[in-house]
Amino acid sequence: MATTRKKPNINITPVDISKYFGYAVSVDCVIFGFDENALKVLLIKSDLPEFRDQWSLLGDLVRLSEDLDTASYRVLRERTGLENVYLEQVHTFSAVDRHPAGRVVSTAYFSLVNVKHYQLRQMDNELHWHSVSDIQQMAFDHKLILDTCLKRLQKKVQEEPIIFNLLEKKFSLRQLQNLYEAILGVQLDRRNFRKKLFTTGFLSDVNEMEENVPHRPGKLYTFDQEKYERASRKTFVGIDF
Amino acid sequence: MATTRKKPNINITPVDISKYFGYAVSVDCVIFGFDENALKVLLIKSDLPEFRDQWSLLGDLVRLSEDLDTASYRVLRERTGLENVYLEQVHTFSAVDRHPAGRVVSTAYFSLVNVKHYQLRQMDNELHWHSVSDIQQMAFDHKLILDTCLKRLQKKVQEEPIIFNLLEKKFSLRQLQNLYEAILGVQLDRRNFRKKLFTTGFLSDVNEMEENVPHRPGKLYTFDQEKYERASRKTFVGIDF
DNA sequence: GCAAAAGTGTTCACATTACACCCATGG
DNA sequence: CCATGGGTGTAATGTGAACACTTTTGC
Numbered sequence: 145m146a147t148t149r150k151k152p153n154i155n156i157t158p159v160d161i162s163k164y165f166g167y168a169v170s171v172d173c174v175i176f177g178f179d180e181n182a183l184k185v186l187l188i189k190s191d192l193p194e195f196r197d198q199w200s201l202l203g204d205l206v207r208l209s210e211d212l213d214t215a216s217y218r219v220l221r222e223r224t225g226l227e228n229v230y231l232e233q234v235h236t237f238s239a240v241d242r243h244p245a246g247r248v249v250s251t252a253y254f255s256l257v258n259v260k261h262y263q264l265r266q267m268d269n270e271l272h273w274h275s276v277s278d279i280q281q282m283a284f285d286h287k288l289i290l291d292t293c294l295k296r297l298q299k300k301v302q303e304e305p306i307i308f309n310l311l312e313k314k315f316s317l318r319q320l321q322n323l324y325e326a327i328l329g330v331q332l333d334r335r336n337f338r339k340k341l342f343t344t345g346f347l348s349d350v351n352e353m354e355e356n357v358p359h360r361p362g363k364l365y366t367f368d369q370e371k372y373e374r375a376s377r378k379t380f381v382g383i384d385f
Numbered sequence: 386m387a388t389t390r391k392k393p394n395i396n397i398t399p400v401d402i403s404k405y406f407g408y409a410v411s412v413d414c415v416i417f418g419f420d421e422n423a424l425k426v427l428l429i430k431s432d433l434p435e436f437r438d439q440w441s442l443l444g445d446l447v448r449l450s451e452d453l454d455t456a457s458y459r460v461l462r463e464r465t466g467l468e469n470v471y472l473e474q475v476h477t478f479s480a481v482d483r484h485p486a487g488r489v490v491s492t493a494y495f496s497l498v499n500v501k502h503y504q505l506r507q508m509d510n511e512l513h514w515h516s517v518s519d520i521q522q523m524a525f526d527h528k529l530i531l532d533t534c535l536k537r538l539q540k541k542v543q544e545e546p547i548i549f550n551l552l553e554k555k556f557s558l559r560q561l562q563n564l565y566e567a568i569l570g571v572q573l574d575r576r577n578f579r580k581k582l583f584t585t586g587f588l589s590d591v592n593e594m595e596e597n598v599p600h601r602p603g604k605l606y607t608f609d610q611e612k613y614e615r616a617s618r619k620t621f622v623g624i625d626f
Numbered sequence: 627g628c629a630a631a632a633g634t635g636t637t638c639a640c641a642t643t644a645c646a647c648c649c650a651t652g653g
Numbered sequence: 654c655c656a657t658g659g660g661t662g663t664a665a666t667g668t669g670a671a672c673a674c675t676t677t678t679g680c
Contacts, residue, residue, distance in 0.1 A: 153446075154409070154444065154489060155411075155413070155441040155442065155443070155444045155527075164409040164410075164448075165406075165407055165409045166449055167409065167449075168395070168406045169405075169479070169490050170395050170396075172396070188397055189397070192396075192397065200396040200397060203394070203396045204394050204395060204396070206405075206408075207405075208405075208408075208481075208488055210481070211480050212477060213479075233476060235474060236474065236477045236492050238410070238452040240451070240452055243395070245395065246406060247406070248395060249410050249453070249490070251477050251479075269397055286396075302622070302623060302625060302626075303625060303626055304626050305626050324624070328622055330622050341624070372626075381543065381571050381573075382543060383543055383581055384543060384544060385544060385585065385613075
């Protein structure tokens with residue numbers, strides 16, 4: 145019943161596709177952090193002759209025994225020592241000439257980590273945090289990847305409470321607001337922000353206060369994942385464009 | 386300055402990565418259409434022994450000279466004869482055992498076409514439209530891909546006016562509402578729906594009416610892309626979860 | 627006591643929802 | 654004239670935006 149056709153089609157026809165197995169697959173992780181009231185990203189210097197001394201995302205080739213999520217988690221673990229971090233696939237980049245070593249298709253992930261919790265695993269190649277807003281140029285197509293992931297992050301923090309992954313367990317409302325402002329690049333009204341966050345019902349007052357601040361200390365809160373998940377998820381339907 | 390490390394890292398170290406070039410890369414297109422008040426998807430039967438007689442998305446191997454977008458457009462052109470269709474990358478699927486032929490990583494796209502405009506290019510393998518809501522099982526991981534793309538579509542039609550790609554140029558408000566209802570799986574209030582759509586300002590009255598309907602004919606409208614693009618894009622900032 | 631940020635309510639404009647009747651057409 | 658869906662408005666409610674003063678702490 146198999147039809148003959150000019151071109152192989154991997155979904156319907158058993159053909160010799162061995163000549164198509166010429167790709168390498170990689171992941172690139174845009175690891176976001178928050179420090180000094182600025183959104184940061186973890187970068188390393190490239191040693192490739194083509195991109196020497198340019199900044200690069202943390203990425204790696206995907207092993208033949210791994211799927212993409214596994215490879216991204218591995219990169220994160222190897223580079224930051226962190227497990228259980230927030231990780232989200234964003235987009236796959238595939239320009240024919242994007243990598244000098246050959247046809248490398250790369251899937252971008254972004255991840256949210258607490259800058260305070262992580263320990264760099266490899267201090268070589270000047271692995272460190274950069275303010276996202278300062279970055280002008282990068283190796284490969286990594287600036288494009290970064291921009292794409294930043295846009296996704298901006299959208300996502302308005303839709304889901306993932307932003308808490310960037311803060312310590314206990315945080316003040318001021319820190320939370322500063323973080324939203326850093327990610328979204330806007331100024332928010334403090335009273336409306338507090339009202340909004342409290343009405344979600346997902347903040348728990350832990351009865352502690354900030355310490356060592358040169359002004360009146362604020363109360364500390366935690367994000368209550370349980371309450372969030374139990375709340376009947378809004379099946380919001382609205383046309384908005 | 387290049388450091389020696391245990392593992393190759395394609396972003397920073399020039400290593401022999403030839404042994405990593407063992408992947409095939411494919412695209413799978415979830416081609417959505419709208420007909421008989423139901424959301425449809427274009428499927429074909431698989432001839433692979435492992436999935437014989439199961440339904441499959443339209444996909445193909447990506448050529449070494451192509452990027453992913455190009456390959457998706459090619460699949461669409463080859464299968465529907467359509468150019469300039471709406472196409473959006475959604476997610477990359479990479480389970481180690483997802484394809485019996487070997488390590489095939491597949492990037493899913495969804496596309497919106499007008500069922501009336503398209504002509505099937507290859508009528509073999511029972512290429513035809515299926516109601517999305519009727520589909521239970523598919524070849525490979527294609528049910529997962531379909532579900533993922535449907536969710537993306539549901540979200541996207543509420544954020545951007547892409548839905549018009551599924552209708553003819555001229556459409557009645559009833560057709561538009563039926564389409565929203567089919568995609569979102571909800572019932573909408575007719576008066577509020579009309580009000581909402583008119584206040585966007587992107588519908589142009591073309592001074593024509595429906596014909597051959599067994600009831601009072603409705604007015605026909607077009608979506609005015611120009612007006613949409615000229616309107617200062619909402620830089621909406623709101624926290625909503 | 628001064629600087630710096632915490633904490634707190636009200637008003638207004640606008641958007642969303644719920645809801646019912648007459649109208650135009652085909653048969 | 655009947656069946657079918659087209660076309661229309663209003664009132665109530667909810668949401669987002671703007672806005673200023675008092676309190677608490679460290680120094």
